[in-house]
Amino acid sequence: MFVQDTLRSFTRWRRHEAEAKWESRQKLLLGELSHRVNNSLAVVHEPRAAILGYAELMQEGFYESQDPKSLDALTRIRSNGKHLLGLINTVLDIAKIESGQFTLNMAEYAIESVVETVRSATESLAHNKKVTLTTEVAKALPVGLGDEQRLTQVLLNLVGNAIKFTDAGEVRVSATTVNRHFAVSVADTGPGIPEEHQARIFEQFHQVDSSNTKAKGGTGLGLAIAKQIIEMHGGRIWVESTLGKGATFQMEVPIRAEFSKGAS
Amino acid sequence: MKKRILVVEDQKDLRGILRDLLNGSGYAVTEAADGRDGVAKALSERPDLILMDIQLPILDGYEATRQIKADPNLKATPIIAVSSYAMKGDEEKARASGCDHYVTKPHSPLQLLRIIRGFLGEQA
Numbered sequence: 148m149f150v151q152d153t154l155r156s157f158t159r160w161r162r163h164e165a166e167a168k169w170e171s172r173q174k175l176l177l178g179e180l181s182h183r184v185n186n187s188l189a190v191v192h193e194p195r196a197a198i199l200g201y202a203e204l205m206q207e208g209f210y211e212s213q214d215p216k217s218l219d220a221l222t223r224i225r226s227n228g229k230h231l232l233g234l235i236n237t238v239l240d241i242a243k244i245e246s247g248q249f250t251l252n253m254a255e256y257a258i259e260s261v262v263e264t265v266r267s268a269t270e271s272l273a274h275n276k277k278v279t280l281t282t283e284v285a286k287a288l289p290v291g292l293g294d295e296q297r298l299t300q301v302l303l304n305l306v307g308n309a310i311k312f313t314d315a316g317e318v319r320v321s322a323t324t325v326n327r328h329f330a331v332s333v334a335d336t337g338p339g340i341p342e343e344h345q346a347r348i349f350e351q352f353h354q355v356d357s358s359n360t361k362a363k364g365g366t367g368l369g370l371a372i373a374k375q376i377i378e379m380h381g382g383r384i385w386v387e388s389t390l391g392k393g394a395t396f397q398m399e400v401p402i403r404a405e406f407s408k409g410a411s
Numbered sequence: 412m413k414k415r416i417l418v419v420e421d422q423k424d425l426r427g428i429l430r431d432l433l434n435g436s437g438y439a440v441t442e443a444a445d446g447r448d449g450v451a452k453a454l455s456e457r458p459d460l461i462l463m464d465i466q467l468p469i470l471d472g473y474e475a476t477r478q479i480k481a482d483p484n485l486k487a488t489p490i491i492a493v494s495s496y497a498m499k500g501d502e503e504k505a506r507a508s509g510c511d512h513y514v515t516k517p518h519s520p521l522q523l524l525r526i527i528r529g530f531l532g533e534q535a
Contacts, residue, residue, distance in 0.1 A: 197424035200520050204428060207521060209435040 198228045240372045241351070251379055251406045256295035258329050259284050262322050265302045269310060277315045280306075285323040293380050293404040301373040301384075302331060305396045308369070309335035316393070327402055328382065334395040340388040348386065349374040373398075380404040413439040414531055417458040419449030419475065420493070421467050429462060432520045433527075446470025453479045458488065460530055462523075465494040465505065473508040480509035489530040493523075 202225045204210065206218060243249040266282050273280035302320070309318040316336030323330050340348065352367040377384040382400035416438050420426040426442055433440045441456050443449040446467040453461060461479065465472035472492060479485050491512045492505040502513045511530065514523060 193422050193425060197422075197428065200425070200428040203520050204431055204435070209431055 195228065195232050199225055202228065237368050237372065241368055244372070244375050249375065249379070251294035251297060251376075253292060253294060253404070253406050256291050256293060256298070258288050258291050258322050258331070261295060261299050261302055262320060262331070264299050265306050266320065268303060269306050272307070273310050273318065276310055276313070278310050278313050279317045280310070281317070281319050283319065283321040288322065288324060288329070289402055291329060291400075291402050291404070293400060294376070294406075297376045298380070298400065301376050301398065302333070304369040304373050305333040305398075309333050309337065309394070309396070313337035313393075324402065325399065328399040329402055330397065330399050332395055332397040334393060336393040339390040339392055340386060340394050341390055342388075345386050345388060349384070379407060381407055413437060414459040415439045415441060415456065416527070417441045417443065417449065417452055417456060417461045419443045419446065419452075419461065419467065419472070420464040421445060422464075425464075428520055429523075432524060436524055444468075446472060446475035449475045450478045453485055453488070454482060457484060460527060461488060461490045462527075463490050463492050463510065465492055465501070472510075473504055476505070476508045476510050491523075491526065491530065 202221050205213075206221045206225065240249065262282050262284050266280065270280055306318060306320060313335045314337070318336075319334045321332050321334075349370045351371040374384055377398050377400060380400045381404050382398060384396070384398040386394055386396050388394035414437075416433050418426055418429045418433070418440055420429060420442070421444050423444075426444070430440050430442065441452055441458060443452045447469045449461075449463065449467070450470065452458075463472045463476055467475065470478075472494075476490050476492070479488070479490065489511045490509065491514060492510040494501055494505070494513065494515050505513045512526060514526065
């Protein structure tokens with residue numbers, strides 16, 4: 148009995164040790180990866196530029212022999228290339244977050260241009276899905292201080308998700324100020340998010356319906372990265388939703404944010 | 412007379428895209444694969460416009476641009492910096508070294524073409 152117990156607890160201890168080792172190796176690997184990537188982002192972007200660049204030239208008729216089927220294939224190459232780049236960037240962001248190397252580039256920005264960038268990047272996606280995309284930006288908003296590129300990434304993720312999960316409905320983006328914060332919301336008329344998932348969808352890899360993953364093409368990482376970015380700005384992000392009545396993602400970011408690395 | 416564009420880019424495939432884009436749009440293209448060769452070809456060929464990568468072997472794009480812009484014959488030749496990826500401050504550095512415009516890879520070839528045409532005073 149005693150021997151068995153000892154053996155069992157020894158095995159358990161070994162397992163713990165192995166897990167701890169694995170975790171620390173994983174962290175080292177992630178750190179190394181993001182370090183290398185920081186030093187040579189071209190490693191990712193050059194092949195991407197080559198694939199998408201040649202595809203665009205072919206599609207635009209710079210080469211001979213263009214039957215409709217090959218044009219269709221090129222459209223797919225381009226959109227998949229873009230998708231793949233998005234996935235790579237997502238994984239790299241997570242690697243940076245996990246290894247504590249995720250930082251913000253603080254500068255002045257206009258929240259209006261963040262909304263406009265996202266609107267123009269997603270309007271064709273909305274159009275293809277017959278989703279009405281509207282933006283509503285309050286007049287004379289103050290100049291913000293924060294990482295415009297990262298905030299754009301967050302809003303792009305929210306609007307992209309909203310369109311993805313809404314079939315022939317409406318997605319409404321609005322931006323205004325509340326108590327020295329920019330308040331930006333993305334409301335959709337999609338299926339909504341069950342209450343028990345509303346906090347957890349901001350966790351890494353948490354998805355409401357994993358059978359949806361393949362159909363919707365998500366990684367379950369976008370919102371985790373979004374939360375990180377917003378919290379590093381000293382803001383917060385959450386969702387309000389009633390099943391069957393759509394979801395509203397909201398974020399509040401200090402207009403003049405201070406970069407805080409400690410957030411998690 | 413075709414307008415001549417010098418492409419300074421070390422990555423073979425990316426050079427190929429620019430070559431096909433520009434040849435297909437009626438320009439004559441000269442290529443250089445490093446910064447030193449870029450400066451030499453700029454001086455000998457006197458192109459109408461230069462596309463300059465930033466991360467280049469031997470001489471980087473900033474230094475190559477400085478050397479080209481120091482030549483009185485090439486002072487007015489537009490140089491468009493084409494950088495692999497955007498980092499804060501890169502655009503300022505490119506402009507400080509004398510670049511007339513700055514685009515970040517991955518750019519769309521056709522967008523780049525519109526910028527080039529703008530600089531050459533042609534219709535987009």
